[in-house]
Amino acid sequence: MSDVCIIGAGIHPFGRTDGMTGLQQGVFAARQALEDSGVEWSEVEIAYGGSSAAGNADIMVNDLGLTGVPFINVANGCATGGSALFGAFSAIKAGQAEIALAVGFDKHPRGAFDPKPADWGLPDWYGETGLMLTTQFFALKLRRYMEQFGISARTLGLVAEKAFENGALAPHSWRKQPVDLDTILNSQMVNDPLTKFMFCSPAEGAVALVLASERKARELGAKAVKLKTATVRTRPPGSFEVFSPGLDIERGPSPTVIASRAAFQAAGIGPEDVDVAQLQDTESGAEIMHMAENGFCADGEQEQWLAEGRTKIGGRLPVNTDGGCLACGEPIGASGLRQVYENVVQLQGRAGARQVEGAKVGYSHVYGAPGLSAVTVLER
Amino acid sequence: MEPIAPDLFTLDGGEPALLGGRDRATGRIVFPLPADRDRFEPVALPREGRIWSWTVQRFRPKSPPYTGPEDFTPYAIAYVELPGAVIVEARLTGFDHGQLKVGLPCRLVVEPFAGKASYAFAPLESAHV
Numbered sequence: 001m002s003d004v005c006i007i008g009a010g011i012h013p014f015g016r017t018d019g020m021t022g023l024q025q026g027v028f029a030a031r032q033a034l035e036d037s038g039v040e041w042s043e044v045e046i047a048y049g050g051s052s053a054a055g056n057a058d059i060m061v062n063d064l065g066l067t068g069v070p071f072i073n074v075a076n077g078c079a080t081g082g083s084a085l086f087g088a089f090s091a092i093k094a095g096q097a098e099i100a101l102a103v104g105f106d107k108h109p110r111g112a113f114d115p116k117p118a119d120w121g122l123p124d125w126y127g128e129t130g131l132m133l134t135t136q137f138f139a140l141k142l143r144r145y146m147e148q149f150g151i152s153a154r155t156l157g158l159v160a161e162k163a164f165e166n167g168a169l170a171p172h173s174w175r176k177q178p179v180d181l182d183t184i185l186n187s188q189m190v191n192d193p194l195t196k197f198m199f200c201s202p203a204e205g206a207v208a209l210v211l212a213s214e215r216k217a218r219e220l221g222a223k224a225v226k227l228k229t230a231t232v233r234t235r236p237p238g239s240f241e242v243f244s245p246g247l248d249i250e251r252g253p254s255p256t257v258i259a260s261r262a263a264f265q266a267a268g269i270g271p272e273d274v275d276v277a278q279l280q281d282t283e284s285g286a287e288i289m290h291m292a293e294n295g296f297c298a299d300g301e302q303e304q305w306l307a308e309g310r311t312k313i314g315g316r317l318p319v320n321t322d323g324g325c326l327a328c329g330e331p332i333g334a335s336g337l338r339q340v341y342e343n344v345v346q347l348q349g350r351a352g353a354r355q356v357e358g359a360k361v362g363y364s365h366v367y368g369a370p371g372l373s374a375v376t377v378l379e380r
Numbered sequence: 381m382e383p384i385a386p387d388l389f390t391l392d393g394g395e396p397a398l399l400g401g402r403d404r405a406t407g408r409i410v411f412p413l414p415a416d417r418d419r420f421e422p423v424a425l426p427r428e429g430r431i432w433s434w435t436v437q438r439f440r441p442k443s444p445p446y447t448g449p450e451d452f453t454p455y456a457i458a459y460v461e462l463p464g465a466v467i468v469e470a471r472l473t474g475f476d477h478g479q480l481k482v483g484l485p486c487r488l489v490v491e492p493f494a495g496k497a498s499y500a501f502a503p504l505e506s507a508h509v
Contacts, residue, residue: 127445
């Protein structure tokens with residue numbers, strides 16, 4: 001089995017881009033990634049891509065070129081990008097291809113997501129009575145966690161404050177203005193305990209990555225970052241998932257916990273070896289809970305970590321160095337790949353003002369409905 | 381009043397109860413009652429429980445699928461642990477939003493929602509759960 005490298009990374013800035021479809025943003029990112037890698041589209045042997053609300057990725061061949069390349073469309077909720085990467089990674093690992101492309105893009109209307117119950121195997125009454133909102137799930141999972149492990153509202157605010165600080169330093173972010181802690185804590189309550197500034201918003205954007213076997217990367221002389229693992233797991237029994245009318249009383253681990261463990265095992269490292277981490281932060285509490293679910297700290301330790309600034313750039317483990325979903329917004333199909341893009345940039349030492357000095361190992365984690373997580377480990 | 385969905389709750393026995401499904405093989409109880417009756421046996425869930433987690437919905441959900449009134453008032457929702465059975469998601473009714481906390485006892489009520497009969501959990505004054 002071949003080792004896998006990322007040899008090119010491209011991004012279309014996140015936020016709102018009027019006059020450009022999600023798909024066009026995807027093509028933009030793909031072209032930039034190809035240029036960054038130095039390979040031509042005609043050399044790509046397999047492609048995986050997806051969006052949640054902006055169309056089929058394989059239509060891109062109209063713009064990129066009709067090379068006959070197999071192009072697989074991926075639809076995996078918020079983990080769509082992570083799953084596209086998993087496909088590209090597996091194809092190279094298996095020796096099916098030497099060069100592969102993973103692309104994720106999206107463009108959502110303003111306002112909260114409005115999923116249809118039937119698409120999720122749920123009865124209509126669940127949506128009709130106002131129980132089927134992602135923001136409620138985040139709040140409900142978080143409230144329980146805060147009660148159990150003593151997390152304060154102030155800590156939620158510190159996560160958001162850090163996100164906007166970092167976002168202001170990232171060229172591809174959406175929110176460029178730092179927001180102070182008091183403003184975050186006193187902004188409009190959306191779903192208690194989460195205020196407006198603690199939530200990410202549906203947005204637009206695209207990311208593409210060019211992958212190659214280690215042999216091919218060497219042959220090309222590419223500035224490669226090793227993709228040690230791309231691991232995807234669906235939910236185990238007793239996990240707490242979005243869109244759940246009922247939960248088992250006997251609680252179990254989350255899909256993140258099992259994906260993270262498997263990823264660390266596959267990469268042959270532990271959480272203590274990670275220099276920079278991108279953890280899904282669809283709201284501030286998600287970042288807090290995902291710090292523990294991914295094994296970086298024990299439940300409840302986040303209170304101290306945030307108070308001491310350990311997850312800031314310059315801290316012991318910088319988390320979401322480009323501001324994460326909070327500052328970049330959430331284009332569902334692209335977010336998971338944005339995290340990997342950010343780690344590539346960090347590991348190559350070209351993150352400018354948000355650079356984590358000496359970063360050698362980058363970790364990314366994305367969670368998607370109805371209960372799956374995708375984790376990657378990058379190493380230079 | 382017509383129930384918002386068939387087999388969501390039962391009024392047999394005078395007091396309302398949500399309907400869950402007991403997995404005939406494992407005994408695991410799920411909510412709502414799945415259509416697969418070969419696997420899941422209908423079971424009336426406990427009428428009283430405790431708030432396991434809660435939030436307040438402070439913006440109007442999009443329609444569709446939401447069928448609540450255009451004129452929006454924030455509403456509380458919770459996961460309610462029904463002892464020995466399952467944790468169910470529900471709207472809360474009759475609670476002061478400022479007083480909500482994990483562990484509060486509550487009981488099932490059936491009340492109108494958008495012209496149909498739906499379910500919610502109301503405060504249980506005497507905590508004998």
